[in-house]
Amino acid sequence: MRKRYPIEINLELSKTVYYPAELQPLLQSADRIAFGSRSCEVTLKAHPQKQNRIVISSDVKEELHFPNLNIPLHVFYENGTLFLGPLVGIFTSGFTPFPLRPIGDRSLFFSKLLSVHKTVGVVPFVFGEQHINWEEGIIEGYFYQKNGWERFNIPFPNVVYDRLPNRLSESRKEQQMVKERMQNEYLIPWYNPGFFNKLDIYDKLYNDSTVYKYLPETVPFTSFSHIEGMLSHYNSVYIKPANGSLGLGVHQVLYDRDEDLYFCRYHDQQGVKRLQKFSSLENLMKHVFQNRSLGNMLVQQGISLLKMENRSIDFRIHTNKDANGNWQITAIAAKIAGLGSVTTHVKTGGVIKTIDEIFTKEEKNHYLPKLKEAALKLSHALEKQINGNLGEIGFDLGIDKDGQIWLFEANSKPGRSIFTHPQLKDFDLLTRKLSIAYAVFLTEKAIHTPEEVFR
Structure with a gap:
């Protein structure tokens, strides 16, 4: 079972790291420490006061470019090296020169995304291709702290979470180059790569007997x-x-x-x-x-869908990989089409409802397990068909008048409009936590069994 430990910086020690005594059987032959892509030789010792924390001398902190953010971190050990982390880079575009809103209108979303760092035990930051110093192996990363946005120079991350905002940004050669170099030259796992093409997804799922029944022609x-x-x-x-x-x-x-x-x-x-x-x-x-x-x-x-007040209903279901690499249902909401609207999107008059607001208890007990089963089966099926590491998917599912479940769309970078509903705040938090927690799983795999990540 993974454990996290507080990190303390010591100004008196030199090239030394203290670790909790319980780690001594694991670390007795260790002689290096790593953070992200940086590592250095150190003297590793069990903590003399038997404190359950990791203590890093200030010169090691400087050499690792370790930002002292008061976050208890995971530890991993492989081939004589103690790894602290993970350091998670969230890759995006659309940066501005404004310190209060460095990523424009999406700054609020990213600040909320980064806010889960202490509960998950990671060091997350946001960056774009212009913040990378390839020669030095350093990134000027954006961190969200109590006093707002701050920038620190940190190493290349253990993993990268792709949050490019649209297909146009994704298609730029500069963005593609970053992804290729980090994966191929630095062996950094990259998750949630690429927006889905609807026809491509349909073709990939068509021959899968576990999910074929959910596909409309x-x-x-x-x-x-x-x-x-x-x-x-x-x-x-x-x-x-x-x-x-x-x-x-x-x-x-x-x-x-x-x-x-x-x-x-x-x-x-x-x-x-x-x-x-x-x-x-x-x-x-x-x-x-x-x-x-x-x-x-x-x-x-x-498809003739279930209706509420003569307005069609469909369902947004989020699935996320957790810190153990397993798919979980993390959010379910109903979307009611606007009057006379062709879709259920909020921008066209759609309304977000909870499952309890649209179903009776009997209907909920009948339909909810079917929706969850479909979303999990589709997640597993897509994972087998998509190149790269999938960490989250947003499904738009429908139920017809005969109770059949249908897949309308799968989104690799699902929108978050359903979380404007006040009763879906817990779902909002869970999706953010797991979208970052999956990085812990990928980091552990990349350290211990990289062949399973870069297959």
Whole structure:
């Protein structure tokens, strides 16, 4: 079982580290100490007063670039080296010159993310590619302290948590170079790499017998006739960007057999809800999509979902890897579509509800286990199919009128709008804690069994 120890800096010692006596069987042959990518030779001794803490001489602190942040840390031992940590780098972009808001509008999110450091036992910091000194092996990292944001020079981290904000940022060659160098040259595990492509995810899951039943028919746009065929079978389809997010660009197309008319529900570029009818699918496509490229669009089976006050309901479920590398359900919330809206997103009038607010006790006992089972099965299935280390996923799931669970989207960097609901604050904290705690697991693996991390 892992233990954490307080770290104390001693100004009188030289090149010396004291450790708790209980670690003596483990550390009796140790002669080095490491923090992040830095290590140095030291004299390691059991604490003379048998105190349950680690004491580092000030010269060792300086050599390791160890920031004295009063955080009890984990210890790991391998090949004569005592490792303290983990040091967790949170990689992002969008930095500003303003000390109070160094990451712009996302500064509040990152300050809350870093605030879990003491309960998890890690040293987390935020950085971008411009803060790396490759020659010195040093990063000018952003830390959130009691008095606000501070910057310290620290070593390269044990692991990197990818929090790039969007696909455009992710595609920049500078960001890709950082990831490649840290993984390949420095063997630093990198988790949550890359935004998901909806069609790619569908294709990866399609042949997995454990999750196939959750997948609505989803195909790339190829022709009007294909959409006609799906409409004749399902009555409605969704046309949406394969790389979209936040519900942007989603169109619902419906076919009324009795009147032989086609309807399209969507939000225009000004965010106004639109519902238009057409005599033919060809007219609908030419009018609604006249200024859009259909080459990157997908067509998805429409599903008659459970409703509340005649408004469709879907469910956001977060899963996270914990400090033992196991998937956990960390948040569940219902999203109620805005009146006349094509999606359940808050920006288009959607409303966040807790499970208890929408289900009776009997309904909750029936549906909640099914939602949890689906989310965990999908997490395991995606982990097998995705290159790299997945640490968190946000699923958008639906339940149809027959009780069948459906997967609409999987998000590698899930939004956090559900946590605006006052009764979901505990979920908010749990997702933040586990998204950082997973770094402890990856650090331990990288130290003891790196072949399992860099397979």
